[in-house]
Amino acid sequence: MKTLEIYDPAMCCSTGVCGVEVDPVLVAFNADLQWLAGQGVQVSRHNLSQEPQAFAANPAVLKELEAGMERLPLTLVDGRVVGTGVYLSRAQLAQKLGLAPVAAPVAPGSFPVQVGSGCCTPDSGCC
């Protein structure tokens, strides 16, 4: 079974609903991960502020972190880094995972993200 690992920047939650404006990228990405899990991919997701041990335990991830925080989010397929600094679209994820091409990608394309943006910023008081 293929594994997909996502290493998110430090944020309050990874679903994108708790900013001043819902982040459509995070909402769509979250739905994409659900879809992939339904396709039999083993999906795991780690947030730097909640699971730093996952980052510390993975040498490939540590190496990227040392290169700079803008490398987050990281996308790893079977332990290999296949994406840095962006949330890949459903079509891109499917392609990296060697799944059948997605007919009509429901998600918007890939977007660059800022570290700490998207979800709750630290002082936003929302959570």
Place this chain on the structure above:
Amino acid sequence: MAISVADTRHLFFTGKGGVGKTSLSCATGLALADAGRRVLIVSTDPASNLDEVLGVALGQTPTAIPGASGLFALNIDPEAAAHDYRERMVAPYRGILPAAAIASMEEQFSGACTVEIAAFDEFSKLLGEPAATAQFDHVIFDTAPTGHTLRLLTLPSAWSEFIDSATGGASCLGPLAGLEKQKALYAATVARLADPSETTVVLVSRPDVSALREAERTREELAALGVSNLQLALNGVLAVASTDDAIAAAMMARGADALAGMPVGLAGLPVSSTPLLALGTVGLHALRLMANPERAGSRVETVEVDTALPARLSRLVDALAQAGRGVILTMGKGGVGKTTVAAAIAVALARRGHAVQLSTTDPAAHVAEAIGASVPGLHVGRIDPAAEVAAYQAEVLAKAAPNLDANGLAMLEEDLRSPCTEEIAVFRAFARAVDAGQEGFVVLDTAPTGHTILLLDAAEAYHREVSRTQGEMPEAVRQLLPRLRDPALTRVLIVTLAEATPVHEAERLQADLGRAGIAPFAWVINQSLLASGTRHPLLRERGAAEVPFIRRVADQLSPRCALVPWLPEAPVGVAGLAQLTQ
């Protein structure tokens, strides 16, 4: 009986700011200790004055109170607790993760919510772990003001429901995720709160309509959480045989009316009543008198006061009217009358021919009620959290639904039920209200301090966020912080009472605003007995006790200051409100 009598191990005192929670919890604790029990008093209020009341410097471990055998007290400082929590989460990764990663983790744990959760964590340790307080017969919590208390109390059940029902896994647990392993402790804490053989919750109120209404709200919310062992403590009841003093007579009549019209839910509770005392409530002697008022006797000294009083509120309205437009925010702790002051200013401005929008974000406010009949040019609106949340959820779902499959939509709906959503929705409504200040006057009575600061903190974070990402931010939100900081547009009025705790809290509020780069325009001292013209000896003595606080506000704390007398007519309706600005 003067103070509540409870045999449970845990006692909680809750109520609006300034109703006397700290005094009553200390008087109760002292009475129990004097009866031979071992008692621990705990404060979780960030603006705690427990040290002042007990006359001892307190820390985060129990300190014996000199002069009261068996009485101990401690202060939970939420900010220190948050710092410790942050360290626990981050420290193991120093030297393992790069410095930039550590810094971004630290930043994530600097929010208001971490402070709240860390304080609750400390509180859970005392309540959920019997061993922590085994050497005490009673543990008394002088809890923080109502909104804060309720958040503390409702948080665990909100979260445990959330944890139980979250299906998606990666849901918005926020900083609480690191505490999920403490679920058992939180569950024990909630169970103890709801167990009538273990816990008594004392709702503290003054004999006035708004404080009683607030107590009823708390009672309802606690009942919904399964907390049923409740008592009502009426503090500051004026009871004199007869009087020819108009102020004393009005105060007694208003108190009697308020009690006669007490909400049914409260009327069914066991009630204790503490008289209005000439003496303050600082120090063990005063606390013992509070529990045994008959020992105070009837000796009241005649006091003459010679001090220059600050200007009346009408002068402040003149200054505000000059700009012809702008945002006027009244701020202060619950119970100081910021809704009344906001409504009075709005009515006065409208009567001078200005277009005025009066909005409230205070969940306990009844502005529309306070206005009664309509005034030309004045519009009254309410920021209703429930309505704002519903509108926000609908807007988000409408926007996101086209891009989501059924599963994704279900997850989004679940996430929109998280406690964050209300903060965001209310914040957006606040930004919209401030936006209207470009045209005419907007008068806002904001919610209690913690919430207010949360909003301003949020404004700051959003501001930084916006200047970086320029996303789909509504223009009103983008402009909010610069507008709040612009002295030509926004005028912050700090409302307080001429008493120790309210002035102390207002001072903290001013410091908090300063950190956000906002300087108040003026202070308003409300409900002054000194300015009321009373001749009643007890009330005159209390009026004289206001002098050092009035001087401190007028001479040291405020750029300009207005003094509003205690009014014999309740400040309700247009005529009642007009008394404030005459």
